[in-house]
Amino acid sequence: MATNVRIPTPLRKLTANNDTVAANGANVQEILADLERQFPGIKERLCDEQGSLRRFVNVYLNDEDIRFMQGEKTRVKDGDELSIIPSIAGG
């Protein structure tokens, strides 16, 4: 069992149109690296030249924003769900 990663619409071209993919890693950073191994080019969309998540990329672990946890060092375990969501607009 791995971590389920929910892929937003803008990135599905890179994941053969799959909206959910499995990835392995002990924390968010490793999950992103595994995604890049499986789907080359995906990391460049999510991270800037310094390797940090881009300003408008939000990542949730089991519906919690990782910025309220340990950011990219947030640990993940088998069966967890990671969602990648563009920024949130007001209403």
Place this chain on the structure above:
Amino acid sequence: MTTHTIAAPPPDKTRRAFFTALKCRECAREYPAQAVHVCEFCFGPLEVAYDYDAIGKVLTRARIQSRPTTMWRYKELLPVAGEPTLATHVGFTPLVRADRLAKRLGLREVWVKNDTVNHPTLSFKDRVVAVALNRAIELGFDTIACASTGNLANSVAANAASAGLRSYVFIPADLESGKVLGSLVFGTNVVGITGSYDEVNRLCAEIAGKYGWAFVNVNIRPFYAEGSKAMGFEIAEQLGWRLPDHIVVPMAGGSLITKIHKSFLEFQKLGLLNDHDRDGASSAQSKIQNPKSKIHTRIHGAQAEGCAPIINAFKAGTDLIRPVNKPNTIVKSLAIGNPADGFYSIQTMKQTGGVGEFVNDAEVVEGIRLLAETEGIFAETAGGVTVGVAKKLAQQGVIKRDESLVLCITGHGLKTQEAVAGKCGAPRVIAPRLKDFDALYEQDKM
């Protein structure tokens, strides 16, 4: 609710679209002007790209002034390709000279842009929905939806009803009752989410991807957001084609303040402003405060202390927004912990020499009552924030006595009654006898 197919308006041979594409604000990649809101490369927000040369040939003061008193008098600067057929009576709300409020603030010239009376749902959200609805129809959608802290839901529900369209509005389940009823009454599908607004919006991003509906503030957002510019256009026109020295704008997601800035810049670019503003920040004082700004107006942002991620970043001198996990304020309409336009609103404040400030809940209530008691305008909690912050900025000397000020009052107080209930006193109850009233009035005279 049944869905009706809206016949496309007949092609207007004299009309052409003055917008050409959508463009990423971060990396400038271009996309067709369709229902896409996020850059596929960097996730940056997309913005409508206009052909200003073509607009400049057509949009003159005379043409604007010849049109009906609605937001559509500026239609070349709004991203609807054909003639708008829906939500046609929106905008051109009063700009009220507020001398009694000015006196209480220690200022000489204060104006209230009064969107509490916007048609049809008493908030500035009618502007953005008007654009979104017309564009959604052009793009072939038959279901309109939104994520909302209340006002947007009311507007989507009302405008969808008047257009015969099916609609779904998603709100936090604990919203003020006036706002909930103000959506339900139109027959929309109201879905209450047990969570914060941010959680509602996140869910809507996923629903939009799956169901293919026109979420006005998700996949239709680049068009929707442009509707806010009309507030700024109207302010400039109603002031006599000039800009104020200061404007205070409440911030939730941070979109409105950036669109007010854009509206002033567009009017200047098109040569529609008076000489003083035509050439940019011309006064010596404004050059000192904002030497790089193209306009002299200082644009200030206002939030509630219990959810002020943009102001917190501004005060810390950074543009990196730290989201607020659990907003804690009576100002639910501004309670967005992770504001998508937070970065850009900070740029607007910095570029124009504006200041970001917040007020606590008690100051919000004072602000609502001050505006009501001096100018007869009953604003919702966001209005209390705007007035409260303006008062602070005047006290701090940021807004000087002889400088003009506009306050953006974005929604009606009847929608957030809970905020002031029990805080405005109560009727004094007497028997139906003249002598009883005489006794009451004697007390008042003392």
